[in-house]
Amino acid sequence: MYSVKVYVTYKASILDPQGEAVKTALHRLDFTNVESVTQGKYFELMIKKTGKNIDEQVEEMCTELLTNTNMESYTYEIEELTTVEG
Amino acid sequence: MYSVKVYVTYKASILDPQGEAVKTALHRLDFTNVESVTQGKYFELMIKKTGKNIDEQVEEMCTELLTNTNMESYTYEIEELTTVEG
């Protein structure tokens, strides 16, 4: 079993209105030392080990579904869980 | 300067329709080995160093604004950037 974490954000050049709104709200709460905020999506997936290469699988999930590569970019982490599989 | 990453997801007992929708879609794309998907929010913040304790600050941002503690839980990572500050 793999525990996979995927992080998706708008590409750096694209204005992120949600992040901006959060920044404004934080400033209003007196966290004026917050310089920038980006808001993105976060996925936690549990993926069963199969014959297929997990990196390739996750890569494909990201480009096919989890991100719109026109405007978003992604990173991910894959951790193999050592527990015995049921 | 700190680079802070915050991950917010629904608490375990709360229905996550978004995660369910993504899981179903992945199955349809033949990633049938995906066992579960949780969709959450992800924030990247750049925070200027001040006299205040950064852990406490981030903790407060999380409970005050970034998460809805009624139904969401959060984790975060704080990294101090070693670059010289402008």
Next chain:
Amino acid sequence: MIELQPREIEAQKLYEQWGLSEAEFDKVQELLGRLPNFTETGLFAAMWSEHCAYKNSKPLLKQFPTTGKNILQGPGEGAGIIDIGDGQAVVFKAESHNHPTAVEPYQGAATGVGGIIRDIFSMGARPIAMLDSLHFGSLDDAHTKYLIDQTVAGIGDYGNCIGIPTVGGEMTFEDVYQGNPLMNGMCVGLLDSVQQQKGAAAGAGNLIFYVGAKTGRDGIQGAIFASAEFNDEQESQRSAVQVGDPFAEKMVMEACLDLIENHADILVGIQDMGAAGLVSSSAEMGAKAGFGMDLNLDLVPQREDGMIPYELMLSESQERMLLCIKKGYAAEVIDLFNQYETEAVEIGTVRDDQQYILHQHGEVVADVDVKALVDEAPVYRKPSARPARLDQPSAGFEPDASKLADTLMSVLQQPAIASKESVYRRYDSQVQTNTIVLPGSDAAVIRVRGTNKALAMTTDANPRYLFLDPHQGGQIAVAEAARNIVASGGVPLGITDCLNFGSPEDPEVYYELEQATKGMSEACRQFETPVISGNVSLYNEFNGEAIYPTPMVGMVGLIESLDYVTTQSFKNSGDLLYVVGETKADFNGTEIQKMQTGQIEGQLFDFDLATEAANQQLVQQAIRTGLVNSVHDISEGGLAVAVAESTFDNEIGAQLNVDMPASWLFSETQSRFVVSVPATHQAAFEELTGAQAIGQTGGDQLTITTNDFDMNLDVKTAKKAWKEALAWQMK
């Protein structure tokens, strides 16, 4: 959760935590002939809660007229039904989701919308419109602004996603709602009468089907929770919040409507799982038909592991429905729901006796008489006491209108008066392409496709009036709704309501409830608008302070020809202006009183139902004979506001010359309308109504001359201020 033994429940009085009194617990014992177990205690606590059993409000609800010649279904089912001719009927109901919205505004409001929609399609009707009624604290509080923003987002997102237009509503702002805001939703549906459904499970051996989303631990005890007061401490210990899934509901809705329309022969009954989830839906379906049932809880689709029967039965997970299907047709139902990517699972069967039996892991976990659960809840008539504040001197507050234009500008920017556009533009009000009068006029109008008819709908209540006089205030709530329907060209058909009050254990609150419902009943009789459905939300208190008595009235009217559709905005220059109805110095409880004194006090002005009905008749007739170009009812803010609002849409000004003091422009005397009439119909209109013209439309200014002070306002300037005031104050 630990399942206590029956003796322990009794000894530790666990039932009290769940809202059952000692006497009620004794009654349960008596009905069962033994001590109830943990699960059974939970079932009774939920089913006998105020929210499910109306134990405190039932005697008062009995006052309401509920029948009439076109009423096909009164209270008691998912929603009421009224015949509108041509083999069609309109179905509507309102529901409160106050407590969930206070705790978690986005999801609380969203699931409130989801719940009321299920009530409508469970009757076999296709939902065609949503309305809301929102009451919040004053806008100077940051948390209130957050609550409003999130509540509006929740209502909008749910309706927008499922594809039901949200076409109207109302909003007030008073300090008393700060800790206990109100979110009421109303849904209207259209039905081909032949498809009318009942929530009944009859016929031994027939199948009980669970359809829709899985059950989790969300909203457990929601019904009990809605039947208790609020305070600071509880804020943190809420059971899991319910999350709305409008996509799932859309699929469940389409599947259920398909089942009802195309497979009526195999469907015995259908009901939504609302408050008290599985137990209330299943027990009510059984009791209504006089049958018991066996349910196997192992088969209930579950989102979480290890749920005990108590949790499964009381969960308020959303987007679930219960069906009773003729035996032998399981496969057909499963297939049909699969078509809509929705799970349908057989979880039980109807019994020929009246026992309601739950099984889990091969054991019987509850075995009770279904009638005991549903029909034997105690009913209380509580002590009532007239609050002292109702006997205040009528002693008059007289508004200062010496700076008339400034005063009007200020009134136009009060949040209760200001345009609600910044709210309703977040709602898709046009999907289904039937909305012919969009939000912003007196009532919203939805055409009935394929006919020359339309439906007008509105929600109304003025809690300030009820605070000063619950009896007359109750009458006015219904009258104002009717006035809005009539102004739009409709004939009022009936109402639904949400009775939002404080704790009935407080004799003064109980008095308010008694008087308000009495007033509403009288008004319903006057306008021949029976109460066909509704909802009671008591215990709306925060730290011991009750809200204003707030009976929201949702009314639907029939517009018999599209030619009668009328809006409030002036259409042409040179039309004559009239006020139908008499204006008096009525200032207690008004917007101007609140604005100039910061208080709501004194004796409420007089109100006469017969006068109201007579004036409505006149306007109705004027519309039907084609005499008018616009009609606007005069409500909060008085004549000055009503005229100003009528100028805004098309930016057509007006010149008025009224024989009264300027302050009277802000009087809120009831039973009045502002009407614009083309000069060609002057004689006919004056003959019909006996009214005298007070001015005419035209230009780009609003000019008013009175006995003492005069004013002149640029329409565009006033419009901008009125339009932007609410968004501005929300910042």
Next chain:
Amino acid sequence: MKYAVIRFPGSNCDWDMFYVLRDQLHVEPIFVDYRETELPEDVAAVLVPGGFSYGDYLRSGAIARFAPIMTDVKRFAGEGKPVLGICNGFQILTEARLLPGGLRKNQHLEFVCQQQELFVQNNQTAFSNQFEQGEKVMIPVAHGDGNYYCDESTLQQLKDNHQIVLTYSENPNGSIDDIAGIVNEQGNVMGMMPHPERASEDILGGTDGLRLFQSFVENQQLQK
């Protein structure tokens, strides 16, 4: 010839489109389920209606683009036949790469439903030939994710090829260059955020939207 209205799970402007085609344009609409793998044979145009496919919980249109029918919609578009996506339909067509760019959350983060004034930037397309060049038209919007984005070079391309068909006179969502509707390079696939089906009857407040449909319906009838 039939006009195919694609229905995804959760589509909710499907009937609105159907009624306009049948009752206002007097052509024959037909619903095509997302699970179908082929469009019916005699289809004149494909319409992808608005609504919230699959709830749009991930990204608007992201899941719908994998529906079985989309393969044949791509084939149909590839043959140069007309495909029109409205609101969620526009989002789906960008996700399916039948149109460039994508739609982000509205800049002010709120859903917006209102009458909207648009400018016709190109009246030479199959979807706009009933308008005057530069004409002002009123067609309502109702969306939460209508904020069009594409990168610099794509934008330049859109301009050079006159692919921008409609722009907002007052931008309601933050869209780049006020873009409300575009066509593909060939001009046979159009996506737009405003809802022309809501502006196709006087009783609903106007008929500017109807002319948009008439543009390609009349085109089809000419070709017959």
